[in-house]
Amino acid sequence: MDNMNLNKHISGQFNAELDDIRNRVLAMGGLVERQLEQALDAISNLDAELAQSVIQGDHKVNGMEVSIDEECARIIAKRQPAASDLRLVLAISKTITDLERIGDACVKIAKVALDKRLKKQQPLLVSLDSMGRHATRFLHGTLDALARMDADAAFELHKEDAKLDKEYEATIRQLMTYMMEDPRSIPEVFDVLWATRAVERVGDRCQNICEYIIYYVKGKDVRHVSYEEMEKDLNL
Template identity: 70%
Template sequence: MDNLNISRHISGQFNAELESIRTHVLAMGGLVERQLTDALRAMHYQDADLAKQVIKEDHKVNSMEVAIDEACTRIIAKRQPTAGDLRLVIAIIKTITDLERIGDVADSIAKMALDNFSNHQQPFLVSLENLGQKAARMLHDVLDAFARMDVDAAMKVYHSDDQLDKEYEAIIRQLMTYMMEDPRSIPNVLKVMWSARAIERVGDRCQNICEYIIYFVKGKDIRHTNKEQLEKMLK
């Protein structure tokens, strides 16, 4: 834990508690990453069994969020952490909330995939593949940054959301063209639009986790700041 700038304490038990919680967050992140990747694969390859597996395992993500949240509450009540320790606990509580919501996105995409299997119409899902891959890469990279509490890595992920947003906007324009050319496609296109929006929101969640990393390491809240302000704050 030393290389993460987490304070050492006279109580070895306190150190163990902090490290245990951080380890559980990474385990939760790994599960969410797998859930998202599997949901995207199920949608792209029309794999109903894989989609059902994602839906079945969503409860694990929810259970992990509750368990970590309870552990953080116990630490606050028992240890009354201050300074960096308190920032770490706050960052963890917020991070698991965003991870759980990414898990919800994976669950919803899997359910949409099953719905599409029933009507056998998949003409628009290919456009989501690259978007999904970029979102999954962002999640992987932000979890890596969290594991090392690496501000520079977090900033790279933070800025990569701009490219995800541009690709999302391009997909929406393309889908709107499809709808205008063939009104019969509207029900399916709307489903794909929802999925694209859900994937784009994964990028926003990853940006949030970047902010929590910076908050822990730098002690600065960068929410609601523009790029120019952000550069000045982190100098």
């Protein structure tokens, strides 16, 4: 908790509760990061066993979201936190929702890996793999910024979503071209499109988490704000 520069309280129990939800959200983030890595490995190698493992592991992510959210609600009701403490609890409550959605995206990617027809269309997976690795780095950086509650890092990472979006658009164009050149590939292309969209959504969720970090540290809601306005308002 020292890394987050949290205020110490008269109640040692309150400090312990804040420490606990911080550690639990970081553990959830670590689980989701592994899920994403494994889902991408599954689709890259068309590993049905690994894909099933990702799908079955989603219940752990869901369970962590529910338990952490319940603890956040309990803290608000019991402790009635104010100022930075309230922002922390709210930021964590919002973060776990986005982490759970990333978990859902991992399941979508893993389900595509179960399509045996893709074995004949390996070239379709090249751009998806590159984009997926970018999303993995984005998520890793976001979780690192969350662990340190680093607003500067969160601001820089926030820009990664625009880069990922450009990769997404380029991948979509490639897939459309491939489909027009070989209409027989349409079913497989649609599967890969489904997975590509899921990867793009991971970037959106990471961007949201970066905004929650900035909200906690700076006390500013930067949703729907341009980078120029964000940089000016936050003195970053």
